[in-house]
Amino acid sequence: MALIDLEDKIIALIEQNKPENFIYEFMILMGIPKATVTRVQSSDRTNLATTSGDLHLKNKLYYRLTDSNPFQAFSEVEKILDNSKGKPRFTVVTNFSEFLAKDNKTNDSLKLDDIRELAYNYDFFLPWQGIEKADYDHENPADVKAAERIAKLYDVLRKDNPEMTLDQEQNFNVFLIRILFMLFAEDTNIMKDFIFTNAIKTMTAEDGSDMNDIITTIFELLDTHDRGNVPWLLCQESGHKSTNKFDFQFKLLNLIFGGRSFSPVQILKTL
Incomplete structure (x- = not known):
């Protein structure tokens, strides 16, 4: 069993x-x-x-x-x-x-x-x-259970998406690998404890309707090695709330990674 x-x-x-x-x-x-x-x-x-x-x-x-x-x-x-x-x-x-x-x-x-x-x-x-x-x-049984949970999640999502093409399945596999990396990074102090998990909990709607946008934004930032082009003025705390996408992304980056620059994609390619 x-x-x-x-x-x-x-x-x-x-x-x-x-x-x-x-x-x-x-x-x-x-x-x-x-x-x-x-x-x-x-x-x-x-x-x-x-x-x-x-x-x-x-x-x-x-x-x-x-x-x-x-x-x-x-x-x-x-x-x-x-x-x-x-x-x-x-x-x-x-x-x-x-x-x-x-x-x-x-x-x-x-x-x-x-x-x-x-x-x-x-x-x-x-x-x-x-x-x-x-x-x-x-x-460790905890590691085995974690792997089994991911496998169970994969099976459920695969079952709910029977029309998935080969390309979509490949993208789906990459998505799960990235999520695993984020959870691993939290547990091994590559990132601050629970900072990715808490960001998902606090920055997404309760019904998960905007989950795709938030996850996409996080992954785009992580896969961007040169972040110097993000206007620093847009992330200043001021009286007005900017709706600029870079403003939102840069604040999200700092919230989750404290401005650290690394790419999980590049790390995964070395495994």
């Missing part, structure tokens, strides 16, 4: 608001065989927990759903495991609002004030799929 699909399925699972069934469905999503989950759900013999309501799946999980303080409940579970022969890989306690977990092999812990955040932190449980942290550090 693709990581982006896994994220969506966890969100849907939590939104079902069925605390009693949550952990069983979550284990299946995270790669524990359905047959194993079904057995522990229907048979006391495979549930090693001696405390009523708790779930202890050998080598995999000790789980408690509580309606009290989850931190206190977690301490109680820790004492139980300290006196047991072997600890499972994970300890999880939740009141279906807060979510606490511990990896008993690495001693890493996960504390979520809102259980819905689990959808964005499920990589904590990837060892159930045989993927240890040392393995997925080389291919």
Whole structure:
């Protein structure tokens, strides 16, 4: 299952608001065989927990759903495991609002004030799929999810534009590459944090009707190496508001890039 699909399925699972069934469905999503989950759900013999309501799946999980303080409940579970022969890989306690977990092999812990955040932190449980942290550090799940989101966006837009010609498809691919570059530039301090994203949010209409003009203006400026011909007088703050296109472009340039001059097209050609 693709990581982006896994994220969506966890969100849907939590939104079902069925605390009693949550952990069983979550284990299946995270790669524990359905047959194993079904057995522990229907048979006391495979549930090693001696405390009523708790779930202890050998080598995999000790789980408690509580309606009290989850931190206190977690301490109680820790004492139980300290006196047991072997600890499972994970300890999880939740009141279906807060979510606490511990990896008993690495001693890493996960504390979520809102259980819905689990959808964005499920990589904590990837060892159930045989993927240890040392393995997925080389291919960060966040990077994989970002790539999958772009692929999903491409598929949706391609489906909505079935009459796209070969030239249009090529331009569309370039457009997505440029957007990716802008987001990458924000994250790596080539540009100021969120400055492109915030410019799109604040300078476009809520219905997106002028998005094309704004994006086009940004890309035109970025692809212009010599910006000295833009009249500096047009960007002076004064009593009158100029409607000159260069005035608008120059102000937009300074808002987004602080006057820095570089071309993502040229950078992309070096990749």
